[in-house]
Amino acid sequence: MPTLNEMQHPTDLEAMAETLDRSPDYRVLRRLVARPTYVPIEGQEVRTGILLDTETTGLDCAKDEIIELGMVKFDYAADGRILGVRDTFSAFNEPRTPISAEVTALTGITNELVAGHKFDNAAVTAFVESGVITIAHNSGFDRKFAERYWPVFEHKAWGCSMSEIDWRKHGFAGSQLGYLLNGAGYFHQAHRAVDDCHALLEVLALELPPTGSSALALLLETARKPTMRIWAEQTAFELKDSLKRRGYCWNDGSDGRPKSWFTDVDESSLDEEITFLRTQIYMQDVEPTGQRLTAFTRFSGRI
Numbered sequence: 001m002p003t004l005n006e007m008q009h010p011t012d013l014e015a016m017a018e019t020l021d022r023s024p025d026y027r028v029l030r031r032l033v034a035r036p037t038y039v040p041i042e043g044q045e046v047r048t049g050i051l052l053d054t055e056t057t058g059l060d061c062a063k064d065e066i067i068e069l070g071m072v073k074f075d076y077a078a079d080g081r082i083l084g085v086r087d088t089f090s091a092f093n094e095p096r097t098p099i100s101a102e103v104t105a106l107t108g109i110t111n112e113l114v115a116g117h118k119f120d121n122a123a124v125t126a127f128v129e130s131g132v133i134t135i136a137h138n139s140g141f142d143r144k145f146a147e148r149y150w151p152v153f154e155h156k157a158w159g160c161s162m163s164e165i166d167w168r169k170h171g172f173a174g175s176q177l178g179y180l181l182n183g184a185g186y187f188h189q190a191h192r193a194v195d196d197c198h199a200l201l202e203v204l205a206l207e208l209p210p211t212g213s214s215a216l217a218l219l220l221e222t223a224r225k226p227t228m229r230i231w232a233e234q235t236a237f238e239l240k241d242s243l244k245r246r247g248y249c250w251n252d253g254s255d256g257r258p259k260s261w262f263t264d265v266d267e268s269s270l271d272e273e274i275t276f277l278r279t280q281i282y283m284q285d286v287e288p289t290g291q292r293l294t295a296f297t298r299f300s301g302r303i
Helices: 010-021 101-107 121-128 140-147 151-155 177-183 194-206 215-224 235-247 268-283
Strands: 047-054 066-078 080-091 133-136 157-160 227-234 247-253 260-266 289-293
Touching: 047 140, 047 194, 047 247, 066 101, 066 121, 066 140, 080 133, 101 133, 121 151, 133 140, 133 215, 140 151, 140 157, 140 177, 140 247, 157 215, 177 194, 235 260, 235 268
Parallel strands: 047 133, 133 157
Antiparallel strands: 047 066, 066 080, 227 260, 227 289, 247 260
């Protein structure tokens, strides 16, 4: 007996999908097909961004290694509309030590897959040089690894599509990439890092209600704003729960930064945060250590 796919012509299937889309009782997810590369219109003002994803042998950016790098170079307009894909980059790297079974189970990358592969550092640098911003879906992770391998990333502005967009505010229950992609009407079977970059591109193209702006536009707006990192050093151990509830994170000092709780706040909220520390944590008039962060320093392991 013929299957449904054998019975239906692709145009018939699309008509069925469109019919279901018009019903409030159904949602249709289409398989993500990567956008083809495009050529900008002559004289059109464009800006170029880089979407980046890494797969690594572990979580420690000081000793673990990148085993796969995927990037998508894209153009966008001043209002954050995505105009098209310029180029893509995908490469494996054989690490010094074998890939663990746990990492293979998580990423699908085996020792056989990366055998004999090494990154072409000059090619990576050339690919990203024209980008005015690099975006990852967890820049707090990816930037630290990328900077260790390729110094060009130290001088680039970075944005984070996971933390610099308030997805819950716009009706999403979470910020996991696959979930957001479903919200854009697509699904994908992520086998390579560059596949996740193509998925992220469609997520950033989403128009977010009620703003009428793309997700990329909102991310860029947030990334451009300076923030302040406040270090709450030498706080009493019993106050850790209060700091955690306030959104503070713990740094163990192993990376050369203070062994301390810290948080990042908008510059406009700095006085309020210092008042909280003085009245609820230190119980005295102290001046916590602060650092001003921008897109050029935020998420970096150097800060």
